[in-house]
Amino acid sequence: MRYHKYFIIILFIFNFSLSYAQEKDLNNKITKNLRCLICQGQSVYDSDSEFANSLKILVKKKLNDGLNEKQIYDYLKNKYGNWILYDPVFDKNTYFLWLLPILMFIVVGAIIFRIFILKKN
Amino acid sequence: MRIKFIPLFFLIIFLAIFFVFYKGLQISNIYTPKDNYEKNIPSFNTKIFGTDNKINSEKIFKDEKYYLLNIWASWCVPCRDEHPFLINLSTYKNIEIIGLNYKDDNYNAQKFLKEFNSPYELILFDVDGTIAIEWGAYGVPESFLIYNNKIIKKIIGPLDKNSLDEIKRIIK
Numbered sequence: 320m321r322y323h324k325y326f327i328i329i330l331f332i333f334n335f336s337l338s339y340a341q342e343k344d345l346n347n348k349i350t351k352n353l354r355c356l357i358c359q360g361q362s363v364y365d366s367d368s369e370f371a372n373s374l375k376i377l378v379k380k381k382l383n384d385g386l387n388e389k390q391i392y393d394y395l396k397n398k399y400g401n402w403i404l405y406d407p408v409f410d411k412n413t414y415f416l417w418l419l420p421i422l423m424f425i426v427v428g429a430i431i432f433r434i435f436i437l438k439k440n
Numbered sequence: 441m442r443i444k445f446i447p448l449f450f451l452i453i454f455l456a457i458f459f460v461f462y463k464g465l466q467i468s469n470i471y472t473p474k475d476n477y478e479k480n481i482p483s484f485n486t487k488i489f490g491t492d493n494k495i496n497s498e499k500i501f502k503d504e505k506y507y508l509l510n511i512w513a514s515w516c517v518p519c520r521d522e523h524p525f526l527i528n529l530s531t532y533k534n535i536e537i538i539g540l541n542y543k544d545d546n547y548n549a550q551k552f553l554k555e556f557n558s559p560y561e562l563i564l565f566d567v568d569g570t571i572a573i574e575w576g577a578y579g580v581p582e583s584f585l586i587y588n589n590k591i592i593k594k595i596i597g598p599l600d601k602n603s604l605d606e607i608k609r610i611i612k
Contacts, residue, residue, distance in 0.1 A: 356578040359471060369543060370578045373569025380570065398576040402471045 342382065349378050349388055352405050353395065362405065472596060473576065479591045481584075482574040489541050489563035490550065500562065506535040506611045507586040510560070511572055513544045514552035516580040522598035523556045529604060530559035535611050539563040542572055542580050585610065 347364060353374065355366035363371045363378075374395075381391050395403050407413045484497050501507050510526060512519045530537050539560035541549050566572055575584060576594070585593040585607060593610065595603050 356471065356473070359469075369569060370573075373543075373573055376568050377570045377573050398573065399473045399578070400471075402473075 345388065346375075346379055346382060349382075349391055350375055352392075353378075354403055354405055356399065356403065473578070479576070481586055481589050481591060484571050484574050486571055487565040487567070489539070489565045490546065495564070500538060500564075501586055501589055503536075504588060508535055508537045508607070509540060509575070509584040509586060510537060511540045511542050511566075511575070511577055511580050511582045513542045513580050514548040515544065516542075518598040519581045520556070522581055522600070523559070525599040525601070525604045526559040527557055529599075529607065532608070532611065535607075536561045540566050540571065540575075542566050543569050 350364040351362050353363040355361050355363050355368055355371045355374075357368040357370045358366050361371075363374050378391060381394065386394070392404060396408075401408060401412075407416060409417055481497065481501055485494055486497075487493070488495055508529065526537060529535060537559050539558075539562070541563055543566065564571070572578075572580075572582075575582075575591075577584075577596075579596075581598050583595040583599060583603075584591045585595075593607070599607075
């Protein structure tokens with residue numbers, strides 16, 4: 320019985336740190352996908368500019384307020400435009416960007432198929 | 441026919457790529473958020489500069505007149521350049537200038553105002569820079585012209601003669 324008590328306490332402590340780690344992971348994931356507008360080429364996570372430091376605090380605050388990842392991205396997109404996100408959204412400006420690799424894969428695949436496989440047969 | 445078609449195809453592809461890259465080289469790759477838009481002002485609570493009193497943004501921009509929110513800091517060099525323009529603008533009756541002191545030291549900020557005079561009717565304090573982000577700003581100085589709870593103009597960087605003339609034209 321005594322061991323049970325210790326076991327529960329240890330389980331509780333481990334759970335606590337796990338949830339904290341998950342929260343921190345999400346925070347890092349979001350700030351890694353945000354572009355710093357001062358030093359453009361670095362993510363907010365990597366940058367140490369005043370803007371990036373403030374944005375890190377803001378992301379933490381928004382997560383504490385209960386906003387999810389998508390809501391935070393939407394919030395920042397509304398303020399600064401799509402450019403702030405490293406992962407471009409799928410819309411009319413980015414159809415070409417997203418579809419070109421797939422299109423090239425199909426076209427080149429078809430050429431390879433024609434040249435190598437059909438010829439062999 | 442087939443032999444002629446392939447080099448032509450590659451030539452067209454090469455020219456297309458060359459054209460895209462050539463055009464791309466001439467475009468600036470430094471991004472600045474758009475400034476020609478109308479947006480509602482954000483709602484926030486913050487400390488009044490130099491005091492412990494808090495104020496809600498809805499109480500600040502409530503009148504039907506023009507407001508200029510200016511983000512400044514004593515450590516910001518361009519803020520010193522734009523200060524005479526703000527002092528000039530503060531003589532106009534139909535606009536109220538609100539300062540947002542950005543990540544600053546209280547003593548240095550007071551010294552700055554003593555040295556250059558204060559054009560501000562009210563100064564808010566942004567201790568960690570998050571209020572500036574609520575406004576969509578990403579540096580100092582930045583200014584927002586507000587009318588009827590809407591941002592009607594955003595000026596990124598220090599005010600100059602041109603932007604001052606434009607503001608004066610709008611508030612006339």
